[in-house]
Amino acid sequence: xxxxxxxxxxxxxxxxxxxxxxxxxxxxxxxxxxxxxxxxxxxxxxxxxxxxxxxxxxxxxxxxxxxxxxxxxxxxxxxxxxxxxxxxxxxxxxxxxxxxxxxxxxxxxxxxxxxxxxxxxxxxxxxxxxxxxxxxxxxxxxxxxxxxxxxxxxxxxxxxxxxxxxxxxxxxxxxxxxxxxxxxxxxxxxxxxxxxxxxxxxxxxxxxxxxxxxxxxxxxxxxxxxxxxxxxxxxxxxxxxxxxxxxxxxxxxxxxxxxxxxxxxxxxxxxxxxxxxxxxxxxxxxxxxxxxxxxxxxxxxxxxxxxxxxxxxxxxxxxxxxxxxxxxxxxxxxxxxxxxxxxxxxxxxxxxxxxxxxxxxxxxxxxxxxxxxxxxxxxxxxxxxxxxxxxxxxxxxxxxxxxxxxxxxxxxxxxxxxxxxxxxxxxxxxxxxxxxxxxxxxxxxxxxxx
Numbered sequence: 040x041x042x043x044x045x046x047x048x049x050x051x052x053x054x055x056x057x058x059x060x061x062x063x064x065x066x067x068x069x070x071x072x073x074x075x076x077x078x079x080x081x082x083x084x085x086x087x088x089x090x091x092x093x094x095x096x097x098x099x100x101x102x103x104x105x106x107x108x109x110x111x112x113x114x115x116x117x118x119x120x121x122x123x124x125x126x127x128x129x130x131x132x133x134x135x136x137x138x139x140x141x142x143x144x145x146x147x148x149x150x151x152x153x154x155x156x157x158x159x160x161x162x163x164x165x166x167x168x169x170x171x172x173x174x175x176x177x178x179x180x181x182x183x184x185x186x187x188x189x190x191x192x193x194x195x196x197x198x199x200x201x202x203x204x205x206x207x208x209x210x211x212x213x214x215x216x217x218x219x220x221x222x223x224x225x226x227x228x229x230x231x232x233x234x235x236x237x238x239x240x241x242x243x244x245x246x247x248x249x250x251x252x253x254x255x256x257x258x259x260x261x262x263x264x265x266x267x268x269x270x271x272x273x274x275x276x277x278x279x280x281x282x283x284x285x286x287x288x289x290x291x292x293x294x295x296x297x298x299x300x301x302x303x304x305x306x307x308x309x310x311x312x313x314x315x316x317x318x319x320x321x322x323x324x325x326x327x328x329x330x331x332x333x334x335x336x337x338x339x340x341x342x343x344x345x346x347x348x349x350x351x352x353x354x355x356x357x358x359x360x361x362x363x364x365x366x367x368x369x370x371x372x373x374x375x376x377x378x379x380x381x382x383x384x385x386x387x388x389x390x391x392x393x394x395x396x397x398x399x400x401x402x403x404x405x406x407x408x409x410x411x412x413x414x415x416x417x418x419x420x421x422x423x424x425x426x427x428x429x430x431x432x433x434x435x436x437x438x439x440x441x442x443x444x445x446x447x448x449x450x451x452x453x454x455x456x457x458x459x460x461x462x463x464x465x466x467x468x469x470x471x472x473x474x475x476x477x478x479x480x481x482x483x484x485x486x487x488x489x
Contacts, residue, residue, distance in 0.1 A: 040064055040187045040188060040479065040480075041064060041065075041066035041184070041185060041186040041187055041188070042059050042064050042065060042066055042186060042187070042188040042189070042190060042479070043066050043067050043068075043069065043183050043184070043186045043188070043189050043190070044056050044059070044065070044067075044068050044069070044189075044190045044191075045068075045069040045070070045174075045175075045178045045189070045190070045191045045192075045195075045196065045199060046068075046069075046070055046191070046192050046195070047070065047071045047170075047171070047174055047192070047195050048070070048071065048072075048130070049070075049130040049131075049132075050192065050215070051286055051287070051399075052132070052289075053068070053131075053132035053135070054286065054287045054468060054471055055190060055213070055475065056068045056132050056135055057132055057134060057135065057468060057472075058287070058468055058469075058471050058472030058475055058476075059472070059475070059476075060132075060134065060135050060139075061468075061469070061472055062472055062476055064476065064479075065135070065139065066139075066183075066184045066185065066186040067139050067140070067141065067183060067184050067186070068132070068135065068139060068140045068141070069140075069141045069142070069178050069181065069183070070130075070140065070141075070142050071142065071143055071146070071147035071150060071174055072130060072142060072143075072144055072147040073130060073131060073140050073142040073144075074130050074131040075131070075137045075140070075142075076131070076137055141181060143174070143177055146173070146177065150170040150173060150174065153166055153169060153170055154166040154167065154170055157169075161240060164240075164243035164246045165243070165246075167194065167246065168194075168243070168245060168246045168249065171194045171195035171249075172195075172197065172198065172249070174195050175191070175195050175196050175197055175198040175199045175200075176198040176199075178191075178198075178199040179198045179199040179201070179202040186208065187208065187209060188208065188209045188210075188211060188479055189203040189208050189209070189210050189211065190211040190212075190213060191210075191211070191212060191213070191253075192212070192213045192215055193212060193213065193214045193215050193216070193218075193250055193253060194215075194246070194249060194250055194253075196212060196253055197249055197252055197253050197256070200212070200253060200256040200257060201256060204256060209258050209259070209479075209482060210256060210257050210258045210259070211257065211258065211259045211260075211261060211478075211479065211482070212253050212254065212256075212257035212259070212260050212261065213261045214250075214254075214260055214261065214262045214263075214267060214271060214276075214396075215263075215396060216267065216396045217266060217267045217270030217271065217394055217396055218247065218250055218267075218270055218271050218274055219242075219247040219250070219274050220270040220271070220273050220274055220394075221270060221327070221394040222242065222243070222247070223242070224327075224393055224394055225239070225326055225327045225393065225394065226239035226240075226242070227239075228326050228327075228393060229326055232326065232331055234356070234358065234359060235326050235330075235331055235355050235356065235359045236325065236326050236354060236355050236356060236359070237356065247274075251274070251275060251276075254271070254275070254276045254277065254280070257280065258280070258482060259280055259282060259478065259479075259482045260276060260277075260280045260281045260282070261281075261282050261283075261284050261478065262281055262282070262283055262284070262396065263283070263284060263285055263286050263396050263397035263418060264283065264285065264396055264397045264417070264418035264419065265283060265418075265419060266394070266395075266396070266415065266416045266417065266418065267396040267397070268281050268283060270394075282478045282482075284471070284474055284475060284478060285397060285418055285419075285420075285466060285471075285474075286397045286399055286402070286418070286466065286471070287466050287467060287468045287470065287471035288399060288402035288403060288406060288463065288466050289467070289468055314344070315344045315345055315346035315366075316344060316345045316346065316386050316387065316442070316445055316446045316449075317346050317348065317384060317385045317386045317387070318345060318346065318347045318348070318385070318386070318387050318388075318389050318442060319348050319350065319381060319382070319384075319385035319387065319388050319389065319404075319409070320333060320347065320348065320349040320350065320351070320388075320389055320390070321350045321351055321378065321381055321382070321388070321400050321403075321404075322350075322351045322390070322398070322400045323351050323352055323354055324349055324351050324352065324353045324354055324355060324369070325354035325355060326354075326355065326393075327392065327393055327394055327395075328390065328391075328392045328393070328395070329390075329391035329392050329393050329414070329432065329433075330349070330355060331355075331359070332391045332432075332433060332434075332435055332438060333347065333349075333367075333389060333391055333438065334359075334362070334363050334364070334367065335435040336391075336435050336438040336439040336442065337363070337364045337366060337367045338364050339435065339436070339439040340366075340439055340442060340443065341364055341366070343443065343446055344446065345366065345442060345446055346366055346368075347364075347366060347367040347368065348368055348370060348381065348384075348385065349367060349368065349369045349370065350370045350371075350372075350373055350381050351371075351372055351373075352371070352372045353369060353371060378403070379407065382403065382404060382407035382409055383407065385404075385409055386409070386445065386452050387409060387410055387411070387412060387427075387442070387445050387452065388400070388401065388404035388409045388410070388411045388412070388427075389411070389412045389413075389438075389442070390411070390412070390413045390414070390417060391412070391413075391414055391430065391432065391438050392413070392414055392416055392417045392432065393414075393416060393432050393433070394416050394417075395416060395417035395418070396417075396418070397417065397418035398413065398417035398418060398420075401413055401417065401418070401420050401421065402420060402463055402466055404459075405420065405421075405426060405459040405460065405462050405463040406459075406460060406463035407459075408456040408457070408459050408460050409452075409456075409459060410426060410427040410428075410445065410451065410452060410455040410456070410459055411426065411427035411428075411459075412427055412428050412429075412430060412438065412441045412442065413427065413428075413429055413430075414429065414430060414431065414432040415429055415431075415432075416432055420462070420466070421462075422458075422462065425455065425458050425462075426455055426458050426459045426462045427455065427459075428441040428444065
């Protein structure tokens with residue numbers, strides 16, 4: 040059984056593609072931008088040329104040169120995006136041969152420019168609606184390698200799902216978020232607290248109608264948590280189509296450093312009670328993730344030895360940041376190579392989110408040996424009392440109480456740390472791949488017996 044995957048961006052570091060390739064099932068990857076290896080860029084550029092027919096000669100070199108120029112132009116243009124551009128230049132799936140990848144380097148620049156321009160006009164959903172449709176239409180026009188299954192991602196798959204259904208291929212839609220229900224939930228929260236990020240935008244009906252049509256076309260809908268499953272069912276998705284596949288996380292070299300806490304626990308001593316408990320928030324700082332509830336909890340703990348470090352892009356108003364208690368420091372965004380440093384400095388990770396399909400940061404924290412304080416609305420990862428605490432969303436007192444559990448008993452961090460590392464190992468790329476293959480196999484069997 041061979042699978043084609045189409046996705047915009049380096050979502051989950053190409054976990055689906057890497058898992059399928061390890062299983063010998065990947066037929067190809069189609070994406071918008073891809074950082075092809077230097078040693079094979081010329082070879083890969085030729086795949087964008089017009090195919091040479093038998094007996095034809097002479098102009099294939101010219102076609103390849105045009106493709107190479109397009110690739111070089113795209114690279115040069117991406118470098119003007121600064122930090123984001125550098126991230127794009129590193130977007131590749133190590134271990135997957137470049138010849139298995141198709142991309143649209145020139146058009147991806149146009150799509151990124153359109154998103155930036157319309158987002159500046161507060162029309163981001165319109166921007167994504169247009170660019171997602173353009174990407175899906177471009178994929179649908181490609182002559183793809185032979186395959187039995189197509190996997191696409193929500194919002195950017197409608198046109199290609201239509202084409203694949205006509206070809207008789209099993210279609211799988213990876214729903215990347217909880218959908219329209221999440222938008223409504225956040226809009227309600229913004230209306231309650233306009234001082235945080237202003238008034239909510241108008242509901243983007245066309246954007247979510249596109250998503251609903253994708254649900255109808257897909258033979259299988261993959262979600263990353265029970266929370267996402269409940270959310271899309273509430274919006275009309277067919278429960279019989281839905282399969283849960285939690286995300287995978289690999290810590291690579293940092294894993295060895297984290298495991299040393301388990302192998303040599305005496306080197307990871309709890310801080311004395313006179314030293315502030317270090318609570319880490321890492322990720323986007325916005326209403327959806329519940330930053331305002333952490334701010335309120337911090338105010339309740341004003342007289343306690345607790346310090347809050349908030350790391351990530353700030354999506355709330357300057358006045359809201361200024362209103363935070365002095366023991367809470369907003370550090371802004373950091374590069375990926377500095378993330379591990381923040382985890383190592385912290386004692387506890389916190390995410391009082393209102394809605395996350397699956398919060399990958401909680402896995403990162405566990406892999407670094409950090410207990411987590413989360414809500415049920417971000418994927419079932421934490422085990423209450425063993426690897427952290429789960430608190431209801433919007434419950435400031437419960438959040439403050441969970442933080443104080445760690446402050447009053449500093450041994451909890453030491454006791455939970457090896458359990459946290461062990462728990463993170465259940466979300467390996469191998470486990471992810473086995474579950475994905477199981478979903479595809481069972482769905483294909485059911486699909487063939489219809």
